[in-house]
Amino acid sequence: MSTRDLKIPAQRHPEKAHKADKAQPSKPDWIRVKAPTSEGYKKTHAIMREHKLVTVCEEAGCPNAGECWSQGHATMMIMGDICTRGCSFCNIATGRPDTLDAFEPGRVAHAVQKLDLNHVVITSVDRDDLEDGGADHFAQTIRAIRHRAPDTTIEILTPDFLKCADSVLETVVEARPDVFNHNLETVPGLYPEVRPGARYFHSLRLLQRVKELDPSMFTKSGIMVGLGEDRQGVLQVMDDMRAADIDFLTIGQYLQPTPKHHAVDRFVTPDEFKSYEKAAFGKGFLMVSATPLTRSSYHAGDDFAKLRNARMAKLENA
Template sequence: MTKIPAPSEKTSSQTSGSSFRTKPDWIRVRSPGGVAFTETKGVIRKLGLSTVCEEAACPNIGECWTKKQATVMILGEICTRACAFCNVKTGLPDKVDPMEPGHVADIAAEMKLEHIVITSVDRDDLEDGGASQFVKVIEAVKARTPETTIEILTPDFRNKPEAALDAIVKAHPDVFNHNLETVPRLYPTIRPGARYYTSLRLLEKVKERDPSIFTKSGLMLGLGEARLEVHQVMDDMRQADIDFLTLGQYLRPTPNHVEVSEFVPPENFKAYAATARAKGFSMVAASPLTRSSYYAGADFRRLKEARMKKLANNAEKIQGEAF
């Protein structure tokens, strides 16, 4: 197992006292712009859709939109929770838009998307947490562009998780993503509206219902987590049979959000990735700028290839044992 160079064992109490820490060179990105970026923005505006790229102030928006890639955010722009790291607005959400599924299907068709990522705000005001809207969007995209693969990044549906999962699994997205975000110890301050084991169990239940759906989850680093805590989360994820792990640097969006505890060096991300692969993840994406949807389409293709290779190896092993 790869040893992480100069591992940080800081806790959340050891954060910087400054309002904003200077970002290291490896965090710098180009300002968004260009023809392709403007075209993507135009399509999104025309259809009246929201994107997590904008709402969460993603550092990769320039690169992704230039490549005609965007993560669509359904169920409005206002979240019912107030996580300490998140830039999405909090308050009383608007009514669910019945035209939204069709608009998402339109963007998949107009941008000729091979792979689409659909996420949402938390909607604890809705009885099903918004699960039925996810289902409608999945069905609309499949009807309009059946060749488009679908990845969803969901909330925890804490009101009725069992019914929500039954409906979503039946709709059969290609990838079910739900981020754990941070280590259990930091949940009370970083993600107070959620519970670590509830989120972990959600992913496990997807696999129990349909093993063919890829499951995916991610952590933000630099919030005060210790190295061994990250390793334990990896073990928990593998116990839940999660296929794909993402690790990225937490970046503070405004002075009103929780401070960055540290900027984790790229070499530490590489070491974490090596550890994760050794623990059995089919796919690992780990770098300071990695986000859940970053290179999602290309990663999905590699994830399918990894599964096919694993199935082939298992078949050869069984055949060899038979003789």
């Protein structure tokens, strides 16, 4: 896709009104969070601004930003703040992105060092305008962090590289992130209205291919619930993920960013999340995070430690 095919200026999907006119269910107490006010939050915010970095925490309106930033954790979003796709669940702007910033990997690495992070999550917008989808930029960022903060473990949350040659995935894997995450987001039947620019089985194959390239690399994927899926559909996604040898599953409640985005079909109860967690562990995932407020990078450092321990225990018991 050339940049001429993309909409400009950037907009937050005013045309994406998929099911948005449906009356919204009342938000339950378990999904409410407090506004951020701590000194830790302010410090993290200042470091992000100092290094001119974009975070998915802000761009996607994550409900956990206050808690995470208070602890000095932020998920950094590389390659700009404008996406070439227009998913109906996402609040990131769609349009023609700027050219890549060659100095961004170094600034990200400096911020990781300054925050003294044990674990960092790096994600990005979709960049269908780039021949490699931004794969080399991911690899450069990983290498820059390794140089500046060699003890920091690195988790990446990548696009699907749908329009790219198969070889671009090798570029990212060869940079040796500790966790390779790519989210399926929802059940396949909802893709046309929720994630129209993506392909469910391509995303599954991407994660399966990571394992083929490096069997030691942890793979991770996540979905949202409350978009209109049913339980059987979620269980089928779990089976598909395990067939692709995915290690870590996240499941969280979808929250509508604005009235123009896909509507919340329902709020899934904490007991249902517990049931999904039990089912997922039963299907063989090494690690599962399934709560209303779960997001891909929520408690990612602690979960990575659990993930490593789970693999060691599995090897010892083999």
